Amino acid sequence: MIENNQAVAVWNRCLSFIKDNVNTTAYNTWFEPIVPLKYENKALTIGVPSPFFYEYLEEKYVGLLRAALYKEIGEGTELMYSILTDKTNHITMNIEGTKRSTALPQQPIHNANKAPNPLQAAVPQDLDPHLNPNYNFENFIKGNSNEFSRTVAETVAQNPARTFNPLFLYGPSGVGKTHLINAIGTRIKELYPEKRVLYVSAHLFQVQYTDSVRTNHFNDFISFYQTIDVLIIDDIQEFAGVTKTQNTFFHIFNHLHQNGKQLILTSDRAPVMLQGMEERLLTRFKWGLVAELEKPDIELRKNILRNKIKKDGLVIPESVICYIAENVNESVRELEGIVNSLLAQSILFKREIDLELAQRIVKKAVKCAEVKPITVNDIIEKVCSHYKIDTSAIHTKTRKREVVQVRQVAMYLAKKHTDTSSSKIGQLIGNKDHATVLHACKMVKDQVEVDKAFKNEIEEIEATLRTK
Numbered sequence: 001m002i003e004n005n006q007a008v009a010v011w012n013r014c015l016s017f018i019k020d021n022v023n024t025t026a027y028n029t030w031f032e033p034i035v036p037l038k039y040e041n042k043a044l045t046i047g048v049p050s051p052f053f054y055e056y057l058e059e060k061y062v063g064l065l066r067a068a069l070y071k072e073i074g075e076g077t078e079l080m081y082s083i084l085t086d087k088t089n090h091i092t093m094n095i096e097g098t099k100r101s102t103a104l105p106q107q108p109i110h111n112a113n114k115a116p117n118p119l120q121a122a123v124p125q126d127l128d129p130h131l132n133p134n135y136n137f138e139n140f141i142k143g144n145s146n147e148f149s150r151t152v153a154e155t156v157a158q159n160p161a162r163t164f165n166p167l168f169l170y171g172p173s174g175v176g177k178t179h180l181i182n183a184i185g186t187r188i189k190e191l192y193p194e195k196r197v198l199y200v201s202a203h204l205f206q207v208q209y210t211d212s213v214r215t216n217h218f219n220d221f222i223s224f225y226q227t228i229d230v231l232i233i234d235d236i237q238e239f240a241g242v243t244k245t246q247n248t249f250f251h252i253f254n255h256l257h258q259n260g261k262q263l264i265l266t267s268d269r270a271p272v273m274l275q276g277m278e279e280r281l282l283t284r285f286k287w288g289l290v291a292e293l294e295k296p297d298i299e300l301r302k303n304i305l306r307n308k309i310k311k312d313g314l315v316i317p318e319s320v321i322c323y324i325a326e327n328v329n330e331s332v333r334e335l336e337g338i339v340n341s342l343l344a345q346s347i348l349f350k351r352e353i354d355l356e357l358a359q360r361i362v363k364k365a366v367k368c369a370e371v372k373p374i375t376v377n378d379i380i381e382k383v384c385s386h387y388k389i390d391t392s393a394i395h396t397k398t399r400k401r402e403v404v405q406v407r408q409v410a411m412y413l414a415k416k417h418t419d420t421s422s423s424k425i426g427q428l429i430g431n432k433d434h435a436t437v438l439h440a441c442k443m444v445k446d447q448v449e450v451d452k453a454f455k456n457e458i459e460e461i462e463a464t465l466r467t468k
């Protein structure tokens with residue numbers, strides 16, 4: 001949601017009033033993080049970082065908030081809350097909030113459409129799964145790069161907790177992981193309406209956990225998550241390095257798994273590449289099925305473009321579609337961005353979408369990427385040069401220790417610094433299979449964790465990767 005200027009203006013006035021009435025610590029903790037989102041029909045919507053935050057404000061500061069609103073905006077102004085799931089983009093999880101801060105303080109805050117609030121361990125039918133209905137199987141376009149993942153996703157949706165549990169989907173940014181897991185959740189709700197399905201980002205889970213500890217509601221937090229039938233956690237890599245959140249998730253995972261509940265997780269990398277994650281969790285991630293979503297190939301890119309163009313009611317010649325598909329190959333999100341720009345340009349300048357316009361837009365969008373990508377070949381070159389062996393050696397079948405290690409380091413770095421799939425990396429480095437690549441990554445990662453000199457060596461190579 002875009003911040004609306006009026007909301008910012010009225011909220012700033014309220015803030016001045018609030019500042020005069022609370023101490024600095026309380027102000028910095030509870031009021032500064034609030035984001036004014038919308039002001040219309042005498043209702044101000046503010047974004048707060050978590051359900052706990054909302055609860056706390058309502059419990060401790062409802063009087064002060066009401067006084068500020070009434071004084072600075074007008075009698076009867078309503079306050080609505082929205083839980084922000086993504087702080088930078090102000091994507092809201094739920095628009096509707098309680099109206100307790102208005103003249104109706106006694107109004108119950110249980111609300112079918114409210115963000116999940118572990119504090120209120122809701123009765124089953126109360127739970128909003130927080131799924132995005134726009135992400136479903138029907139509009140998820142199939143291609144070689146996602147066919148396997150899509151098939152297993154449908155299988156899990158058909159029979160939750162009976163086939164692949166957990167289902168661990170991984171792949172680079174913008175290839176459809178969030179889309180697919182929402183599709184699973186939505187299908188499960190259609191087939192099994194009684195099931196308690198919950199989609200939550202790893203970031204939000206962590207915020208909720210931290211708040212629960214701080215406000216002495218940890219037991220409620222755990223009990224809430226233990227009531228879920230299908231728990232979907234997006235971007236699990238965000239748990240890296242946060243041991244306490246990992247511990248808590250570990251217990252929730254075990255409880256759900258032992259009780260026949262489905263877990264669905266996504267990450268931007270394979271379990272073997274997740275640094276800073278406890279081994280016992282990594283082992284569990286691999287219990288069910290680990291499936292990779294690769295970058296879309298050209299056919300899929302064309303199909304996605306055709307589909308989006310049709311949906312947006314645009315007319316774009318096939319030659320333009322081919323040009324975009326050939327030149328924009330990082331992610332589906334990027335493709336969508338190009339079509340949006342074309343749409344905007346054609347509306348603003350009332351012009352037809354032709355190859356020349358497409359070229360201009362694509363060049364601008366792809367330019368920034370030009371400096372970025374490191375290729376598997378760059379890595380092979382740098383690693384071989386570091387260990388002073390000829391690049392051809394790592395493509396031979398030799399099992400000499402030093403060559404094997406160079407190969408493993410190159411595979412590890414390729415997995416870490418490129419979005420190339422494991423099987424492709426295997427092909428490019430010694431013509432090995434996907435399992436060999438994953439094994440190599442694990443060997444190197446384990447050694448990095450215990451061998452300081454080796455870690456330094458890897459970092460030295462990494463430092464050279466961006467230099468030509």
Ligand SMILES: Nc1ncnc2c1ncn2[C@@H]1O[C@H](COP(=O)(O)OP(=O)(O)OP(=O)(O)O)[C@@H](O)[C@H]1O
Binds near residue numbers: 135
């Ligand atoms: N196969 C597909 N068919 C249709 N749309 C797709 C497909 N794959 C991705 N998209 C669309 O591309 C956009 C990005 O996808 P999504 O957010 O699911 O990516 P992601 O892999 O979760 O990325 P990130 O890791 O950055 O969160 C979404 O709008 C999604 O609907």
